Amino acid sequence: MIKTVLFDMNETLLDLTPLKEAFGRYFQDKHVVKYWFSKLLHSSTVIGGLNDYVDFGKLSEAALESVFIENDKELTEDIKTDILGTFKHLPAYDDVFEALERLKEAEIKIIPVTNSSNEMLEAQLAHSGLKDLVDTYYSVDAVERFKPFKNMYQFVLEKEALEADETVLVATHDWDLYGAKKEGLVTAYIKRKKDQYNPYYLKPDLKETHLVRLIEEIIQYK
Amino acid sequence: MIKTVLFDMNETLLDLTPLKEAFGRYFQDKHVVKYWFSKLLHSSTVIGGLNDYVDFGKLSEAALESVFIENDKELTEDIKTDILGTFKHLPAYDDVFEALERLKEAEIKIIPVTNSSNEMLEAQLAHSGLKDLVDTYYSVDAVERFKPFKNMYQFVLEKEALEADETVLVATHDWDLYGAKKEGLVTAYIKRKKDQYNPYYLKPDLKETHLVRLIEEIIQYK
Secondary structure, eight states, rough: OOEEEEEOOOOTBBOHHHHHHHHHOOOOOOTHHHHHHHHHHHHHHHHHHHHHOOOOOHHHHHHHHHHHHHHEEEEEHHHHHHGGGGGGGGGGGGTHHHHHHHHHTTEEEEEEEEEEEEEHHHHHHHTOOOGGGOOOEGGGGGTOOTTTTTHHHHHHHHHHHHHHGGEEESSSSHHHHHHHHHOEEEEEOOOOOOOOOTSSSSEEEEEEEEHHHHEEEEEEEH | OOOOEEEBBTTTTTTOOHHHHHHHHTOOOTTTHHHHHHHHHHHHHHHHHHOOOOOOOOOOOHHHHHHHHHHOOOOHHHHHHHGGGGGGOOOOTTHHHHHHHHHHHTTEOOOOOOOSHHHHHHHHHHHHHHHHGGGGGGGGEEEEOOOOOOHHHHHHHHHHTOOGGEEEEESSOOOHHHEEEEEEEEEEEEOSOOOOOTTOOOOOOOSSSSHHHHHHHHHHHO
């Protein structure tokens, strides 16, 4: 039986559409935002893998600087703010509120866990209206190691006195679920976009395209 | 004094232009190839970070499958071969032959080290005409852990009985140099394209845009 749900934030609970729109104001190629995000994730994984830590916002900025240089475009402070500022104002996906309500009814704890800094996480929870709906929340600032490295999953389990097999991670990122699965957590994939779950990563225990359906399966799990 | 030079292969010694041209046959958006490569690197780093290993070619294929799915395009076996087959036939950059010759004259050992499989590495060395110019070569197949994790750098040092401070890694990838630097190797960045060296990675000891100039600096180093 699942007693706690950990939720990834960016792209899992929060819709990145404003970020995509911001990139669209400076680039016509629709893959630029994907390239930037993938470059950012690669850098966070490299840094975590080499046992270092840097604020995710700083890494976002460094990746953005490179993308502008690669395209011979000037990145002004205004543009930086226009693009990266969207992160603080991302709306929750439509299915999130009902999903969290169902968890509350079922008396299952709700804990967002994110690679973003604690400051960003607080801002995101406040702006999206999710803050009052969660039990607590953690940024990787607490362990200074990005997901999908084990430090974060282990920290939350210890801090909240959770058993791994009674805890599920809900995420739209296969690499995040892969890391959590390695630590024995139950994993639930919410498919937010058309792509392929990496066939070489550990498979999720559950998979859905609508968060309320996924939550129903989590409530009934085992 | 530097006694051995380790060379990264893809994009460092070998020119990825044929790969970019192949993507151009299926996508108009010039960022697709960058997105795909970044996605591939992210997956190799995630897998290495979680202590697993998969052939780099298989990861290349998985990333390609996702990119086609994301674009509602059908990926036939012919297209797969057309794109990924270019990897085996990449030419060396113009400055490579003279650079390797200078190292030979200076009696410095030349050792390619790559994330590609051993089979791919052999094919690349043969097709590019570099095979007879190198002393030996290693794929991460030997350690089953991708660069930039320490296993590969440590393996080559031990296997070849090299001192870290007499060994330099030449690469165009900041993340590779960062990993090598962490293990105490000297690092030399060959800038092959316009982008930003990640400001949060350890800086390289040397940096040049032409390989022969970089090699001259390596020969005179310390």
